[in-house]
Amino acid sequence: MTPPLLDVTDLRTVFHTPRGAMRAVDGVSLSLSPGETLGIVGESGSGKSVLGRTVMGLITNGRSTSVSGSVRLGGKDVHALTPAQRRKLWGTEVAMVFQDPMTSLNPVKKVGTHLSESVRLHLGLSRAEARDRAVDLLRQVGIPEPSRRAGQYPHELSGGMRQRVVIAMALACSPRLLIADEPTTALDVTVQKQILDLLQTLGEQLRMATILISHDLGTVAGRTDRVAVMYAGRIVECSDTASVFDHPRHPYSKALIASIPRLDTPPHTLLPTIEGRPPNLLHPPAGCRFAARCGFATHECTTEAPELVAHGGDHGEENGGGLVACHHPLGAATAKEVTA
Amino acid sequence: MTANGTVADKPDGTTAENPPQRALTAENLVVEFPVGRGQKVHAVSGVSLELAAGETLGILGESGCGKSTVGRALIQLPPPDSGTVRLGDVELTGLGPEELREARARMQIIMQDPVSALNPRRRVKDLVWEGPAIWGHDGSDKDARIDEALRAVGLDPETVRDRRPHELSGGQCQRVCIARALMLDPHVLICDEPVSSLDVSVQAQILNLLETTTRRYGLSMVFIAHDVSVVKNISDRVMVMYLGRTCEVLPSDNMHLRAVHPYTRLLLASLPEAQRSAHTDSAAEVKQAAELPSPLDPPSGCRFRTRCPLATDLCAGEEPPLREIAPGHRIACHHAEPRKDIP
Structure with missing residues (x-):
């Protein structure tokens, strides 16, 4: 390499x-x-x-x-x-x-x-x-x-x-x-x-x-080839472009992509929105910076900042997957719930 | 106000209780700006449009196509050089200043940059109340109406009422602008690029707000923007403009499949792949090179012919009229044909 x-x-x-x-x-x-x-x-x-x-x-x-x-x-x-x-x-x-x-x-x-x-x-x-x-x-x-x-x-x-x-x-x-x-x-x-x-x-x-x-x-x-999604000064997700757009792992990436108007939806479709505003970077919150606006946030999210780690990809492969900074990444959530 | 006319005025038989069927009609608008040495910018050259009550018409085009000028000509800011604008039953062109002022209360405009549209020295409550104050409203229910308007646009009256624009985000300022526009119970709302200075997530919020507001108050709206997906999503019909002329008017539903005018096809082909669908042309089919011609000296005949892959001698000699190719679908092109494969 x-x-x-x-x-x-x-x-x-x-x-x-x-x-x-x-x-x-x-x-x-x-x-x-x-x-x-x-x-x-x-x-x-x-x-x-x-x-x-x-x-x-x-x-x-x-x-x-x-x-x-x-x-x-x-x-x-x-x-x-x-x-x-x-x-x-x-x-x-x-x-x-x-x-x-x-x-x-x-x-x-x-x-x-x-x-x-x-x-x-x-x-x-x-x-x-x-x-x-x-x-x-x-x-x-x-x-x-x-x-x-x-x-x-x-x-x-x-x-x-x-x-x-x-x-x-x-x-x-x-x-x-x-x-x-x-x-x-x-x-x-x-x-x-x-x-x-x-x-x-x-x-x-x-x-x-x-x-x-x-x-x-x-x-x-x-x-x-690859995309890094940034939120409040940090990279929340970084993967090859297709997987970020087709299967976003971070709730923020998913919400951001969903909020773009599309050509193939019927007119007057209401768009999914992200409630709230990004945090003030003078006083960033502890833990995950998206936690306050995130539907999946738990106590862990507000206390401990998630690391940007490999999420294992769609089929659990070692190197094909991208990186995500989330305690409850999408797609992997179901597997976690089963073990818990 | 005499906007609600009599039954006899209207062949379609609407009564005074119902709003007039045509909220706004403009015919043959021409706007030219002199630039000295006898030259003038042909900003808008003969554009007609009509807006049914409760309908949203999107105007789509690139910078310099005259879409904003049309919006401003509708509200007589400045009045068009020729052509007519009827708001309900009132002919706006040729009204005196006082009559125009009265008529214009029924038509409100929302601008692109929400921050500069608001007086930085005034508080939100005064900004929202400005219209009624000008109209001599007695102010007995002032606070209640301000709170209601702020709540209607999704702002918390307690927090924002006493703030000044610089204490608000861009999205919040745009909400205040919308609240201001709603205070005078307008029939027609003209939105000139209302979301183009906002972030994607905020853009979605404002688009949803406009969508629900127009539905709730039965407003007609002219929505001017350069973004195909945004315009398509909010409008009932879309009008595509190029260099001061109308190219195509079509229903917004499946417009990416229906559109036939070469310029509309070019706009659709220029969209990033993520938004494009398999049905739109690959960019290779479109003649890329040429620069936008100068609006000082627009091309003869069809104004798009210098960039058009279908252009022939006919296009240079003769201006294509706007012809109907399907119900509600009109194009100004000598050569384009309706697509057979689309229902």
Whole structure:
């Protein structure tokens, strides 16, 4: 087995606010093999974006933040590096695509400049070589008339085209890991599909691992090998994509999937909802964080936090199953009740 | 209010006790925004719709298709450049400001961003009471009515009554907006992307609330959104818009199977696989490339022809009229045919 490209162990990101310590990411562990695609889904405030940025090394120990645990990327601990070493990592090892393509681009610089800048800096290309490489990259991300587009400013491009440029920037130095944080949230559905298709083909062509962060379960469903569901700063379930969507083990994953309107139900069907609100991360509850909203919660759930452990899969196999952090995982509940 | 007209006005024979059969009718709405140098954005170009009493019409489309502009033209905010809007029996276009104000109480709008729709300096109880206060309600049963409205939208009056918007979550703010809209007993509710800024689980709560509220009060609703599944689930009929024109109007039941307009098919094919069914096309059948044409200079003939796989010379020369291909199912396309395989 190949060593993991990314290995995150017990990662905690805490923001020290005037109102107390905010545990945005609270003990997350995950790993990613080269070329693998991982989806991270969760609602706003679940910590998915903070996790992405901490993995990237954009959030580090500082005056008002503390990061503990480790993020090992290709064998290097991202948070043990000096800022200069970390900058070398960005672009060549790991790159990021953000939600809003307009704010990721400098409005007073031409599209081509955005691209040639990083290849000159990281790969040491000459001006002319960098210009050719920029046009190549634009062609690679499916922009028609790349040489003309390279001379345009970001405002002259549509939202979808801008996001393609941002992706081209991320790919400029052939990173081994791409973190895409809500890459299509600001885009229309027809454009969203084009961008997701593009990320998928590029990932396969360049054998690049991808972390796709999204609040939209549908976006993640068809595009990832594995999915991690986050709730209140923790991963509650992590399995291969099909089993999370077809047989969710955690009550939260199940409820979240059930609350999406479907095309094939009759109109005016009332949707199953999750009562209550996520906990305040300034004062997270003891035990399982979903316990207060969970129909299966018992006394154990409110006192003891469940570990993220293997649930054994559908047929009880050892390695095929995924991980779930629940005292009473769905599907396994019946077996437990029988023995009890 | 003279909205409840006489029997003689209505060929279908509704009486003054029953609400009028047509809650809202709009014909040939045109909205254009001048942008200088003699150019104008053709935001809405000849859109007609009708809304039966108690019915929900969904308007579906991508950004820039004019769906929000239609919603605002209905409520005369701003009035359309041409076309007519009838609310019950009252013709809204051409009313004076005072008459319009009176008529508009029967039609309420719910906006996309619930937080910015509420005055941050006012308390929930005052926000909810704002409508009746403007209408000179005497306030004798003020507290009782506020509590009732808050309970109707699933908020606990004791906890939220004295709070300000920043102390509430996005979902709670949207509930307050709905309570506000209900205070004046409207006939028609216009919802402009009411759930697109909310999380999935909160979205489900608000959609359920709108569903039960419209049923309970017999409201008619125009529901504007970009999400196919959301629109399908809440509407009786769905109208699909592209670049300021109507492409297709169809019943929402099984719309993913019935839809025939190439643009509607494209929207359905763009859905993530999880929501798509086996009956929708794979994306390969649809011409992907082209960019959305500029609404400053929309294509001649059919506006979708630049991205349409079925486009011919006819489409460039002649604008397709909205024709009925099945009961309640109309399309504006020269080439699409009703699907034979669908009952």
